[in-house]
Amino acid sequence: MKQKEKTSQGSASEDAELIKAFQAGKKAAFDELVLSHKDKVFNLCYWFVGDYQDANDLAQDVFFKAFKALKNFRFESAFSTWIYRIAVNTCKNRLKSFQYRLKKKFVHLNNTAAAKNNPGVEIADESSSPEIELGRKEKSRLIQTAINSLPTEKKAVVVLRDIEGLSYEEISSVTGFNLGTVKSKLARARQDLREKLKGEV
Amino acid sequence: MKCAGIKQLLSEYIDGVLDAQTKEHLEEHISTCANCRQELQELKALVKDLGSLKYTKAPDDFIDRLHERIEPSFSLRKIMKTLFVPMRIKIPIQLVTVTATAVLVFSVINLQQPVMQLSDVPMVLEKEEVKQEVIKEPVKPTPGRKIFVQKPASTKTVAHKKQKPTKAKDIALKGLKMEKATDKKAFVRTMQKEKRTIELALVLKTGELGKANLQFAPKEKALSPERVEALDEESKAYLGSSSRSRIAGKVAAKEEVFADAAKKDKKAETPLPAQPAELKEKAGEPELDVDKITEKLKKLVKDLNGEIKSIEYDNKQGHPIFLTAEIPADKYTVFYGGLKEMGALHGPTPAVNENKKEMIKIKLVISK
Numbered sequence: 001m002k003q004k005e006k007t008s009q010g011s012a013s014e015d016a017e018l019i020k021a022f023q024a025g026k027k028a029a030f031d032e033l034v035l036s037h038k039d040k041v042f043n044l045c046y047w048f049v050g051d052y053q054d055a056n057d058l059a060q061d062v063f064f065k066a067f068k069a070l071k072n073f074r075f076e077s078a079f080s081t082w083i084y085r086i087a088v089n090t091c092k093n094r095l096k097s098f099q100y101r102l103k104k105k106f107v108h109l110n111n112t113a114a115a116k117n118n119p120g121v122e123i124a125d126e127s128s129s130p131e132i133e134l135g136r137k138e139k140s141r142l143i144q145t146a147i148n149s150l151p152t153e154k155k156a157v158v159v160l161r162d163i164e165g166l167s168y169e170e171i172s173s174v175t176g177f178n179l180g181t182v183k184s185k186l187a188r189a190r191q192d193l194r195e196k197l198k199g200e201v
Numbered sequence: 202m203k204c205a206g207i208k209q210l211l212s213e214y215i216d217g218v219l220d221a222q223t224k225e226h227l228e229e230h231i232s233t234c235a236n237c238r239q240e241l242q243e244l245k246a247l248v249k250d251l252g253s254l255k256y257t258k259a260p261d262d263f264i265d266r267l268h269e270r271i272e273p274s275f276s277l278r279k280i281m282k283t284l285f286v287p288m289r290i291k292i293p294i295q296l297v298t299v300t301a302t303a304v305l306v307f308s309v310i311n312l313q314q315p316v317m318q319l320s321d322v323p324m325v326l327e328k329e330e331v332k333q334e335v336i337k338e339p340v341k342p343t344p345g346r347k348i349f350v351q352k353p354a355s356t357k358t359v360a361h362k363k364q365k366p367t368k369a370k371d372i373a374l375k376g377l378k379m380e381k382a383t384d385k386k387a388f389v390r391t392m393q394k395e396k397r398t399i400e401l402a403l404v405l406k407t408g409e410l411g412k413a414n415l416q417f418a419p420k421e422k423a424l425s426p427e428r429v430e431a432l433d434e435e436s437k438a439y440l441g442s443s444s445r446s447r448i449a450g451k452v453a454a455k456e457e458v459f460a461d462a463a464k465k466d467k468k469a470e471t472p473l474p475a476q477p478a479e480l481k482e483k484a485g486e487p488e489l490d491v492d493k494i495t496e497k498l499k500k501l502v503k504d505l506n507g508e509i510k511s512i513e514y515d516n517k518q519g520h521p522i523f524l525t526a527e528i529p530a531d532k533y534t535v536f537y538g539g540l541k542e543m544g545a546l547h548g549p550t551p552a553v554n555e556n557k558k559e560m561i562k563i564k565l566v567i568s569k
Contacts, residue, residue, distance in 0.1 A: 030271075034264055042259035052257070059259055063267050140254055161216075162251035168218060187212035193251075194243050 015079035023071055030070065034063055037080060040164060041087050047159045048091040049100075050148045058094055062087045077173060084166070084174040088156050095152055146196040153177075154189035161186055204230075207237050211244050398562040399533070401548035403540055405494065405520075405569050494543070494567070495521050501539040505532035510562075522567050530559040540565070 015036070021029035041062050046055035065086050073082065094100050147155060156175055160166045166174065171182045207230050213219050214227055231238045260266075495512065498521065502509050507528030515522045528536055534551035 031264060034267060038259040038263050039256065042263070043257045046257040047254075055257070056260060056263070059263070060267055060270060064270050067267075067271050136255070139250065143250060143254060158251070162248055163254060165252070168216070183213055183218075184209075187209055190212050190244055190247060191208070194240070194247050197247065198243070 012078040012080065016075060019070060019073050019075070019079060023073070030067060033066075033070075033079065037083050038063065040080075041083060044084065044087050044159060044164055045091055047144070047147060047163050048088075048155065049094060050144050054094070054100075058087070058090055062090050065090065081170060081173050084160070084164075084170075088160075088174055092152055092156070142197060142200050143193075146193050149196065150189055150192060154185055154192065157182060157185045158189035158193065162190075204234060204237050207231070207234070208240060211237070211241050214241070215245055215248055398564060399549055400564045400566075401537075401540065401546060402566045402568070403543060404545040404547075405543060405567065497543060498524060498565075501536060502526045502528060505529065505536055507532065507536070507563075520567070520569070524563075524565040524567065526563045526565070527560045528563060530561045533561060533563075536563070 015033060018029040018033050022033070038059065042055055042059040045058040045062070046052060049055055049058065062083065066083055069086075073079075077085075147159065150158065153175070157171055157177075160171045160174060161168075168179055168182050168186075171177070171186075172179050175182070177185065207227055210219060210223065210227055214224065219227065231241060498512075499509060505528045507526050510525040510527060511523075512521050513523035514520065537546070537548070537551050540546045
């Protein structure tokens with residue numbers, strides 16, 4: 001599946017061409033970039049904050065920032081790395097924001113009981129069996145909760161690696177951590193998740 | 202390798218990024234350690250679960266929503282930016298301008314207020330006011346010095362003179378120049394009433410005052426040529442300004458004379474600091490010095506059958522700074538010469554045909 005997503009996202013050289021076109025004044029080129037990258041950005045945002053609406057707002061912010069900054073893009077990294085970097089920073093800032101913390105607290109206080117019975121996010125799925133579907137949703141919810149409880153940096157690394165499928169080098173480029181840090185943070189994030197999900201999944 | 206070390210490498214082992222040797226070592230350990238094998242299995246399952254999570258896609262209207270946000274930045278936002286962002290910068294500037302204008306207008310109005318009040322003064326009162334102006338007319342508005350010319354003002358002449366220009370004056374009062382205009386008129390009246398007033402400026406000689414200064418104002422050393430020059434300029438400026446208010450025609454000629462006199466005096470003064478022996482001796486008694494000047498002036502006026510009207514003294518050093526006197530017109534030449542002995546003198550040089558019976562008024566400004 002990851003493989004499929006990757007191929008549908010277009011290559012780095014195509015992105016570079018589109019950016020050049022955009023910088024030359026062809027504003028429509030940006031739409032193509034958005035179309036090929038919106039889902040992975042959205043997915044990252046979703047797993048980062050764990051809320052569909054928040055993820056939508058964040059992904060919008062990410063592309064809006066990208067739109068404003070793209071004319072100064074200097075091709076020092078791939079567009080995908082660049083957009084991931086914007087996404088991770090945007091998500092980090094959102095998690096840091098007082099507004100978000102307040103909301104999280106508020107939602108937590110109100111929905112602790114309800115959350116167990118409500119998967120919260122409706123994800124379009126074409127699974128055949130309702131049982132499998134239910135089990136999957138439950139698993140997804142549990143994993144989501146576990147990821148949410150991770151500290152931001154560990155979360156960024158594990159989402160980028162295991163959900164977005166980036167290589168260690170790409171993660172290093174997106175987060176700015178050196179390779180060793182990426183490896184150790186990922187190892188610890190996985191350990192944390194394993195412990196949190198032990199016996200539940 | 203212990204289990205703790207192995208467990209740290211499991212993550213990399215799953216991703217297949219371990220080097221061959223470490224990998225071999227790890228596999229060897231796992232084959233014997235059930236605990237680590239168990240953990241590896243769990244981690245593998247976790248990674249698989251994470252990888253198989255439903256890919257949450259962006260909503261269908263994602264790009265439309267983005268366009269809604271971006272497009273205003275193409276059109277509306279750009280307009281807003283060009284209109285309002287520079288406005289944000291402009292506002293303070295405009296505010297500053299407005300504030301500055303307000304302050305300026307306010308201060309101008311405030312400054313004009315006395316003038317306005319003057320223009321509102323009824324006609325009868327106005328006469329009184331003009332009379333006062335003539336009586337107490339500041340000669341040189343130098344801060345720290347209070348000098349007033351005391352003149353016996355005849356109300357009749359003033360009142361008589363006044364009648365004509367009242368109407369014209371009413372119009373003139375409206376403007377800012379009003380004050381100057383009245384000043385001028387007052388001066389003209391004074392001139393006509395009092396026949397002749399001669400204004401003189403005396404810059405006392407360096408040698409004499411240098412000593413006096415050392416005695417009375419130790420901080421201030423003997424006058425430097427620059428200081429003398431500055432004083433020259435000062436007195437010249439003063440005379441220039443007063444002569445401006447004199448009757449036209451005389452002005453140009455006088456100013457030329459002043460300039461000449463100033464030049465001469467400078468020449469005479471700077472290269473010849475040595476004074477007559479008599480003066481030096483007198484200067485040797487510093488206590489008498491200040492009085493000496495006064496005494497000299499008094500004697501000079503008395504010798505000429507003149508009369509001293511007033512003497513103003515400097516507050517700090519006690520030497521005379523302003524003197525008004527009346528002397529017979531024919532004695533002016535002698536008076537002029539006498540003053541010239543005391544220092545650099547600026548003023549009209551004596552004319553040959555002096556009316557003997559006429560008394561002339563002398564206003565003398567003395568500086569160091």
